[in-house]
Amino acid sequence: MLSIQTNHVGHSLIRIEDLCKSYDLQDASGNTITNQVLFNINLTINQGEFVAIMGHSGSGKSTLMNILGCLDTSTSGSYWLSEKNVAKLTNDELARIRNQKIGFVFQGFNLLKRVTALDNVATPLLYAGVGRSQSRKQALELLRRTGLENFAMHQPNQLSGGQQQRVAISRALINQPPLILADEPTGNLDTQTSREIMLLFQQLNRDQGITIVLVTHEDDIAAYARRLIRLKDGHIIYDKNNNTNISVDKLSRIFPA
């Protein structure tokens, strides 16, 4: 935990102190049972890091991810995102943060059904107040960069899993957020496609300095990150830099083409 304390000062993008999360459940006889999922989490992530949060199911990693993404609120403790105390923000301000500061990539892609890839990518811009034609122009440019310009007018069900995830990544990038949160982004993909997606994340992290926080339970996916955090039963049990991380050049040895 000492390393976290030293990371604390400086340009931290994410700073979490003593964060707890619990759910109130009703059991069969109507009594309220408090189920605590996260216990006193302290965590700082700096601008430009590539972090993998690991753990088995039930470890609390998805809950932590939802709190980091301002989709859920903590029960106690504090969370600063870009030096803003998230707990004090209104719903509208949270929506603006999700729109401007965070790009989400999900396991199930979560694209809007029966909406073209182009419009899926453009939608965050619409919520940012950009006009439709300008949004589409930018979305098309982004799809071109991820190699999907020929699929712009396809609907999600006409695309492969890897293509859908690349559309989702394009959507996450369109407002140029400093942070990308990826929740099991390769969970529905085969090994080859997973590798392509992870390389894309590495590239974004290295070339554009985008902070990437990745949640996964697979060690070989976490290996792409430069910092590994392991959660167990709601506690951080491991937080170290990943010296053996897979970079583009080492990759060919691990995944022979």
Add this chain to the structure above:
Amino acid sequence: MNFLAIVGEALRALRQNRLRTGLTMLGMIIGVAAVVLMLSIGQGAQTKINQTIAEMGSNLFIVVPGATSSGGFSFGSGSIRTLTIHDAQAIAELPTISATAPVISGTAQLNYAAKNWSTLITGTTPDYFSVGNWKIESGTTFTESDLRSANRVVVLGSVTAQNLFGDEDPVGKTIRITNRPFLVVGVLMAKGQSLTGRDQDDNIFIPITTSERQITGNQFPGSIRLMLVQCKSADEMDIAEIEITQLLRQRHRIAKGKENDFTVRNLTALADVATGAAKVMSMVLGAIASVSLLVGGIGIMNIMLVSVTERTREIGIRMAIGANQRAILTQFLLEAMMICFMGGLIGLLLGIGGAWVVSQVADMLIVITLGMIGLAFLFASAVGIFFGFYPAKKAASLKPVDALRYE
């Protein structure tokens, strides 16, 4: 997010579910069409009654001789002939009265060439035509001098003229009434049926003097069957009624405390009753139609609630990529309102079309006013906002994490 973009998203959502959108809209279409149709039928009936009343003449009293009894037997109204032509002349002198028209009537057999026709014969004064709001189709009415000299002149109702003369112009021709020759001086314009359904155009009019002396005869010379009295203005109807009553009591020398030997009836009051009835009918029809609009509205709420549940994940995705609560609320509210608005528009056209069909098939007068169209639209929008708001609010207040996790 700008408003136009939300409109686009709402439109897209509606297009994606064409069948559901169409079926939901159907409730609205039927509701608005029913309201428009019912209101137009009600308004038509009201207008028709108003026309009939206007044709009857405005601000009218009808004065009839009173009932009498003899040896314990009560005879009906008009069974004694207490009213006279002179009463009518005296009433005409009252400051609130513009004209009076005494009437005696009977039936008579008419002949022209080979045709003959039996009809109602009305003996009256030239004022009758203005008081009763009769218009001349051709020729003129008879005159005061005809009245004084009891000339044998006749004005024909349009139906009578048609039956006796066909396409021939009756003016200047001579017809025989109970075998006495009469000169036709004029033909009246058709007026149609009275409120009681009698054909007012099957009728002939001759000077009251001629009638009394030569056609109908008179048991009590100078007495009349009834008189029409026209008041100068609608506001003075009440005063005029009192004045007529007082004047007739004086003229008939009725002692204080004794009953009148005549009856004054206010025809405008009757007309008000008829108009009121039509209004009530109109409102009842509108209320019944509104129920279908209400049911349509509940249908919209129902569908929107299903839609919110079905699209929970979509709402979660939209929230995750930056939609705030207002954007979600606006989108779902707009979807409901668009259904209402489009349904309202189609319903309006259908309602107008239906009204036209009814007017053609049932030969009814149908009136469609701008106010009616406005009302239907206002109602449709109100239904959309009212029944669309709750589901939209429900969608907007979902927690992003719960919405995203929804399967």
